[in-house]
Amino acid sequence: IWRCLTSQKYPLSLELASGIHPEVEDLLNKAVENYIKKKEHQKMKGPKGTEPITSDCETSLRQENEELCISKQVLEKKIEELLDLQEQYKSREVAMTRSLEESGGKVTQLSDSVAFFKSIIPDMKKAIASAEKSIDLLENKCQHLEDIISAKDRKIIALVDQILKHSDATIEPKTYSNNSERKLWAKRRSESEHDLEIRKKYTFRPAYSHSL
Numbered sequence: 001i002w003r004c005l006t007s008q009k010y011p012l013s014l015e016l017a018s019g020i021h022p023e024v025e026d027l028l029n030k031a032v033e034n035y036i037k038k039k040e041h042q043k044m045k046g047p048k049g050t051e052p053i054t055s056d057c058e059t060s061l062r063q064e065n066e067e068l069c070i071s072k073q074v075l076e077k078k079i080e081e082l083l084d085l086q087e088q089y090k091s092r093e094v095a096m097t098r099s100l101e102e103s104g105g106k107v108t109q110l111s112d113s114v115a116f117f118k119s120i121i122p123d124m125k126k127a128i129a130s131a132e133k134s135i136d137l138l139e140n141k142c143q144h145l146e147d148i149i150s151a152k153d154r155k156i157i158a159l160v161d162q163i164l165k166h167s168d169a170t171i172e173p174k175t176y177s178n179n180s181e182r183k184l185w186a187k188r189r190s191e192s193e194h195d196l197e198i199r200k201k202y203t204f205r206p207a208y209s210h211s212l
Contacts, residue, residue, distance in 0.1 A: 036065060171203045 039061045172189075176182040185204070192199040 035068065039065075170201055172205045174205065 172185050173181075176185070188198060188202050189204050192202065192204065
């Protein structure tokens, strides 16, 4: 019967055949029962004009019966295996469906994020342009201040040069710039006590007013 189902002109696939296993099992059970009844009937009465079935025939019938039972068990096992495969395929299908749904959710989130960032790009560009303008203004102000400071420095240097140019080196300074200068003026003061020309040339401050 199984061969008939899977080898006819338009054969059923193993999956389709396994899908109708209750009907197949019923047919097999009926075929086995009919075969056993037929053999038992022949055993009891025997065909017309012949003697009852011998022990050899009985043994042969039992062997055939056992083979049919074994074939039935093998077929049932095949059906169970096919059902297990079908359940595995269903489980995999469910898992793949869930995975696709989760992936679809992640894709949706990414799409929303991309759309959000695209929407804020114009505002970001405006903010960057405004910041660049502010930086340019600050740089211009800094440059202007640097120019003013540089001009003031030049004026101060010129004034210092004029002061140094017109300073009288013959007048003893109120404060000494270093120890050598202090010793030099002390020597001149000492020499001026005995040399009138030195006293005329240099002007000395009172001793108490000096500091280094």
